[in-house]
């Protein structure tokens with residue numbers, strides 16, 4: 001369990017670093033908006049891509065924080081839906097899942 005927590009903390013640092021650089025990019029601190037409107041259009045398109053990356057990193061960060069909370073409260077290896085133990089192999093491949101295989105399949109089917 002400590003190994004997983006360490007992994008998650010490492011991943012969290014990594015994501016926080018990524019988010020910081022994404023934020024810098026969006027604010028154009030390193031790369032101010034061009035005076036040329038055509039170039040500006042390209043830069044704004046880039047912003048949208050960067051924004052999407054930022055949202056993705058943000059979502060992942062939330063999942064990691066939730067997993068860390070679950071580790072601290074001792075609920076980590078239990079499915080948040082049915083309360084059954086989550087298979088160890090599953091946690092190794094998806095360290096921040098909160099659902100067992102059966103419940104995850106059920107959730108996917110209902111989307």
Ligand SMILES: [Zn+2]
Pocket residue numbers: 079080081082083084099100101102103104
């Ligand atoms: Zn379950």
